[in-house]
Amino acid sequence: xxxxxxxxxxxxxxxxxxxxxxxxxxxxxxxxxxxxxxxxxxxxxxxxxxxxxxxxxxxxxxxxxxxxxxxxxxxxxxxxxxxxxxxxxxxxxxxxxxxxxxxxxxxxxxxxxxxxxxxxxxxxxxxxxxxxxxxxxxxxxxxxxxxxxxxxxxxxxxxxxxxxxxxxxxxxxxxxxxxxxxxxxxxxxxxxxxxxxxxxxxxxxxxxxxxxxxxxxxxxxxxxxxxxxxxxxxxxxxxxxxxxxxxx
Amino acid sequence: xxxxxxxxxxxxxxxxxxxxxxxxxxxxxxxxxxxxxxxxxxxxxxxxxxxxxxxxxxxxxxxxxxxxxxxxxxxxxxxxxxxxxxxxxxxxxxxxxxxxxxxxxxxxxxxxxxxxxxxxxxxxxxxxxxxxxxxxxxxxxxxxxxxxxxxxxxxxxxxxxxxxxxxxxxxxxxxxxxxxxxxxxxxxxxxxxxxxxxxxxxxxxxxxxxxxxxxxxxxxxxxxxxxxxxxxxxxxxxxxxxxxxxxx
Numbered sequence: 001x002x003x004x005x006x007x008x009x010x011x012x013x014x015x016x017x018x019x020x021x022x023x024x025x026x027x028x029x030x031x032x033x034x035x036x037x038x039x040x041x042x043x044x045x046x047x048x049x050x051x052x053x054x055x056x057x058x059x060x061x062x063x064x065x066x067x068x069x070x071x072x073x074x075x076x077x078x079x080x081x082x083x084x085x086x087x088x089x090x091x092x093x094x095x096x097x098x099x100x101x102x103x104x105x106x107x108x109x110x111x112x113x114x115x116x117x118x119x120x121x122x123x124x125x126x127x128x129x130x131x132x133x134x135x136x137x138x139x140x141x142x143x144x145x146x147x148x149x150x151x152x153x154x155x156x157x158x159x160x161x162x163x164x165x166x167x168x169x170x171x172x173x174x175x176x177x178x179x180x181x182x183x184x185x186x187x188x189x190x191x192x193x194x195x196x197x198x199x200x201x202x203x204x205x206x207x208x209x210x211x212x213x214x215x216x217x218x219x220x221x222x223x224x225x226x227x228x229x230x231x232x233x234x235x236x237x238x239x240x241x242x243x244x245x246x247x248x
Numbered sequence: 249x250x251x252x253x254x255x256x257x258x259x260x261x262x263x264x265x266x267x268x269x270x271x272x273x274x275x276x277x278x279x280x281x282x283x284x285x286x287x288x289x290x291x292x293x294x295x296x297x298x299x300x301x302x303x304x305x306x307x308x309x310x311x312x313x314x315x316x317x318x319x320x321x322x323x324x325x326x327x328x329x330x331x332x333x334x335x336x337x338x339x340x341x342x343x344x345x346x347x348x349x350x351x352x353x354x355x356x357x358x359x360x361x362x363x364x365x366x367x368x369x370x371x372x373x374x375x376x377x378x379x380x381x382x383x384x385x386x387x388x389x390x391x392x393x394x395x396x397x398x399x400x401x402x403x404x405x406x407x408x409x410x411x412x413x414x415x416x417x418x419x420x421x422x423x424x425x426x427x428x429x430x431x432x433x434x435x436x437x438x439x440x441x442x443x444x445x446x447x448x449x450x451x452x453x454x455x456x457x458x459x460x461x462x463x464x465x466x467x468x469x470x471x472x473x474x475x476x477x478x479x480x481x482x483x484x485x486x487x488x489x490x491x492x493x494x495x496x
Contacts, residue, residue, distance in 0.1 A: 059476070210297075
C-alpha cells in the first residue's frame with residue numbers, strides 16, 4: 001500500500017506505524033470508507049475509563065461524539081420509517097423507532113458489525129458504574145465520527161445499508177408494536193384488580209373528533225389519555241397509566 | 249412572474265389560482281426557497297382539527313411531518329452546539345439543546361418567522377385538547393416538509409440561518425444552564441427541610457475516577473447520581489432527585 005504518507009499543508013508529514021495502518025483498515029471494514037481523520041474514530045471507541053484528560057480538562061472519550069451520533073441516527077431512522085410506512089401515524093413511527101434505537105439493540109448492532117473489538121475501556125470500573133452500554137454508546141459515537149469525517153450523505157448510507165437495513169425486519173417489528181390497553185388489562189387481571197376505561201369527554205363532531213379516556217383501577221382514577229378516536233384515547237391513557245405504575 | 253405554469257412530464261400542466269400563487273410566495277418568504285411540492289407545506293400547516301380524512305383513513309395533517317421535522321431539528325441543533333462549544337461536555341450540550349428546542353420556544357419561533365398566520369385549525373377544539381403547541385408543532389412539520397422538498401443541505405441552512413442563528417444567543421443561554429444542586433438546596437430551604445449530599449462510593453484512582461453521590465432530605469434517601477468528579481455526581485443526584493420530587 002503506497003499511501004503510508006499523509007499530505008498536510010503540502011508536506012509529506014506522517015509515517016504510519018503498522019498499528020495505525022491496521023486501525024485504518026479495521027475502520028474501513030466497518031464503515032466502508034477509509035477514515036480521513038483517524039483521531040475521530042479512535043475517540044469514538046474510547047470509553048472515559050480509558051481516556052486521558054486533555055489540556056482543557058476534558059477527557060478525550062466518546063461522549064460528545066455519542067451525543068452527536070445519537071441525534072443523527074435518530075433522524076435517519078425517523079426518515080427511513082417515515083418513508084417505509086406512508087400510511088402509519090406518528091405514534092406508530094415513534095414506537096417503532098424506539099424499538100430500533102435503544103440501548104440493547106445498539107449494543108447488539110455494535111457487536112454484529114465488529115465494533116466491539118475496537119472499543120477501549122478499563123474493566124475494573126470502580127464506583128459500580130456499568131459498562132453495559134459501552135458498545136452501543138460507542139456505535140453512536142462512531143456515527144458522529146463518520147458524519148464529521150465523511151459528511152451527511154455517506155453517514156446516511158452507512159446507517160441505511162450497513163446498520164439498519166441488514167439487521168432489522170421492519171415488517172416483523174411493526175407486527176409487535178405494543179398494545180398498551182391489553183398490557184394494562186393483563187397486569188390488572190394478574191394482580192386481581194378491577195380495571196375499566198371511561199370516556200370522560202368526547203366530541204363526535206365529524207370535523208373535530210376528540211376523546212379523553214381515563215383508566216380506573218379498583219375505582220381509583222389513574223391517568224387520562226387523548227386521541228382522535230376512542231381507541232387512541234384509550235391507548236394513550238393505558239400507556240400513561242403504565243408509566244404511572246412504573247410498569248413501562 | 250412568468251412561471252404560472254408548472255412543467256410535469258414535459259407538459260405544461262397546471263394553472264395556479266391566485267390563492268395558490270399567494271401561498272407559494274408566503275412559504276418562499278418564510279423558507280427562502282420557492283416550494284416544489286406545495287402540498288407538503290400545506291400539510292405542514294394543517295392541524296388535525298382542520299384536516300379531511302383521506303382514502304387511507306389517515307387525516308391529512310401535520311403529525312407525520314412533525315415527527316420527521318422534530319428529528320431533523322434536533323440533529324442540526326445538536327451539531328451546531330457540538331461545533332460551537334468544543335470544550336463542553338455532552339450534559340451541557342443536551343441541556344442547552346433542550347432550552348432551544350422546546351414547546352415554548354418553538355411556538356415563539358413559529359410566530360417570529362410568520363408561520364402563525366398560515367397555520368390552519370379549528371378553534372372550538374372540543375374535548376379540552378389544547379391548541380397551545382399547534383404553532384410550534386407546525387414549525388417542526390415545516391422543517392420536515394422542507395427537508396423532503398429541498399433536501400438536507402438547504403434545510404440545514406434554513407435551521408442555522410433563519411431559525412436558530414437570528415433568534416438565540418448561545419452565550420446567554422450557556423450562562424444560565426441549570427445548577428441542579430443549588431436548585432434542590434433552595435427548594436429544601438424554602439420547605440424547611442434538611443438536605444445533605446453524601447458521597448456513598450468513590451474511586452479516586454487517577455485513571456478511573458468515579459463517584460456516586462446521594463441526596464438525603466430529612467434523612468430520607470433520594471436518588472443517587474454518578475459522575476467522574478464529586479461535583480458531577482452531585483449534580484446528577486440533584487437532577488434525578490428533583491425529577492423524583494416532580495420539581496423538574
